[in-house]
Each structure stands twice: as structure tokens, then as C-alpha cells.
Amino acid sequence: MHRRPYTLHFDPKLSLNAEEKHVRDGLSAVLLTGDNLWVSCDERTSVERLRRTGPHSFGEHCSYELADLLDLPDDADSEIDIEGMGHANHYLWIVGSHSLRRKKPDKKGKDAEAQIARLAEVKGEPNRYLLARIPLLQNEKTGDFELHKAAPHPEKKGHMLRAAQLHGNGKGNELLDLLADDPHIGPFLTIPGKDNGFDIEGLAVTNKGQVFVGLRGPVLRGWALALELYPEEDKHGQLRLGKVKGAAQTYYRKHFLDLRGMGLREMRECGPDMLLLAGPTMDLDGTIAVYRWPGATRLTADSLIPADKLQRLFDVPHGHGPTAGKDRAEGMALLDERHILLTFDSPADSRKTGDNQAVADSFLLPE
Secondary structure, eight states: OOEEEEEEEOOTTTSBOTTOOBGGGBEEEEEEETTEEEEEETTOSEEEEEEEEETTEEEEEEEEEGGGTSOOSSOTTSOOOEEEEEEETTEEEEEEOOOOEEOOOOTTOSOHHHHHHHTTOEEOOGGGSOEEEEEEEEOTTTOOEEEOSEEEOSSSTTOEEEOEEBOBOSSOBHHHHHHTTOTTTGGGTTSOGGGTOOEEEEEEEOTTSOEEEEEEEEEETTEEEEEEEOEEEOTTSOEEEOOOTTOSBTTBEEEEEEOTTOEEEEEEEETTEEEEEEEOSSSSOOOOEEEEETTGGGOOSOEEEOGGGSEEEEEOOOOOGGGTTOOEEEEEEEEETTEEEEEEESOOGGGOOSTTEEEEEEEEOOO
8 A cells, every 4th residue: 555645734824713623633525626625624614725835735725715605504603514525517516414413521521410411412503404516617827726606607608607505494405305205314314423323424526417425324234325416506596406317216316335334434436436435434443445436427226336346445544542533534535547635534643744734645546
């Protein structure tokens, strides 16, 4: 397994949220467009753009507040819990976790009864119910890709690109409404994500209009789930789910993947195939691995993919012992056809090589 470190340089003026958490401490998604590396932190309502500054480094940090581009149902300080980004047809796609959140007990709290009561508190956060696309165009003068609320299409004269999101009401959205009646997923919608409940943590989009959503949970008897959607823009400028041919459910396909008990942490299209980052569905240190799902984008019906039809490429080191709870790979970008870049949530101190830096790792994909 060939590993090469990349250094990400962040601007200290753009890097802290309202709770003073640094963006590098919660990197949950990463995407490369040209010389720009896009990253997101799961406790913010922004996406961050870096620029290639060397053979193995990115910097020149720029931040885009999504409240300026989308109609977030809650205020700009309420996290989206961004867990996936994709790029196709001049749009940046973004997805929130859609998960419920269970409160953590305060380990330093002296009142055991009060801390036990916290574990019974479950709530949803409106901004998490986000599936959206934002016009993404390259500035010819600077070479940087930029986000816009609306912009002329660069190839179709008279056609406008517009930011849009899946229809919702702050308590959910069209996808969750449909999944409520799903025999596999419906029973898990009221369970918090970190308890093997419904939790989106991967996104991949194609130029054919496919939007793949990878689920960290639920994992059903060892089988992970990916949903294949075809969002369309309606006359009001909102996204609606289009009908999907060959699916048992009208508006989405279900793909069951035998990842040996792991859930999906990220997805990335690679030609007709899909690269998968798999890891624990629960909040624990455990195996993290990269898979190739051959022919994923060519399927025309729901599917059940056994382990022997998936290529396990390599395992990714993670925190353990003195670094328990650290270095959990969550973001995966395709650098080229042979290399991926992984970013890590809760990075160990060894990845914090400066006050505002984080180290990501690139890996050579086996032939």
C-alpha cells in the first residue's frame, strides 16, 4: 500500500466555528475539481475551497457560506452535518447526514441521573435534511472554480444554472417522506445515526443524472445500502425526485452491498465503477477499507452485490490505543484514475503539523 502525505493549509481567520472548533478537526468530505480541493467540516454550514500550492499541498483557503446560496431551513449557525460532495454538469452537489442526534452524557458531570437522562434525548436538526446542487464554474482569469447562486450555462446559450435543493419543510424532505414506507429503511428513521439508525455519509453523482447516496446506517445483517436517485428541477426551481426505471420503489433504486458488516462512509465515481470507503456504523474504532464496486453506474435495477463481486482494495490505518477515537477516514477524493486522497475526522496530533494545517493521505489504487 503506497501512501503519500498531502498538507492542507487553512486560513486561521476562516477556520473556527461558533464553538471555536477548527475546520480541520471535523473533515467529513473532500472533492477535487481542477486545481481546487473542496472540503467540508461536519459542524459548519460552509464549504471550504483550497488551491493546489505545490506537488503535495493545498492552501489559499476560501470559504463559502451555504446560507448565501441556499434556503437553509434553520439559522446559519445550525450545522448541516455535510457528509458528501459530488460534481457533475457544472454543479457541486452537497448532502447532509439526514440523521437524528442523541445527546452525549458529560463525562465530567457529577450528577449521574442527569447524564443518564441526556442519553434519552433524541432530536433532529433542520439543516441536516439537505440535498442540494450549486452552480460551480471555473473563473477563466484565476483558474479557480467558484460557487454561484445563479449563473449562465457556459455551453448552452440562454440557459441558466441555478442553486436548488430537494423539497422539504425543516422537519424532513421528500426523500425521507418516501423512505418512511420503505420496508428496509423505514423502521430506522426514528433511530439516531450513531445507533445504526438512518445516516447518510456518502455521495457520488454522474453526468447521466445519477445521484448515489451511501448510508452509514442502517446496516442490515451485514449488508450496507446505497440509494440511486434522479433529482429533477421543477417549475418552482426546487428539486424533486424523478421516477426511476427498473426499481421496486418508484423514485429510487436500492443497492445492497456485502461489506462484511461495515457501512458506507464515502462514495466516488470512477468511470463505470464506484469506489467505496467503508467503516463502522457505530461510534467505535474499527476496520476502514476501500472497495471497488465494478459497473455500479450501469445497473438498471435494484441489486444485491455479494462480497465476491466487490474488490477490497486495501485497509486504511485508523486510531487505536493512545490514539483511540482519532484518525477516522471520512472523505475521499479522486486525484486521478490511479490515486485517491483521504481526509480524516478527529485527526491525531501527528496530522496537525502546524497551527492551521492538517495532513491528508493519498493512496495508489491497485491495478
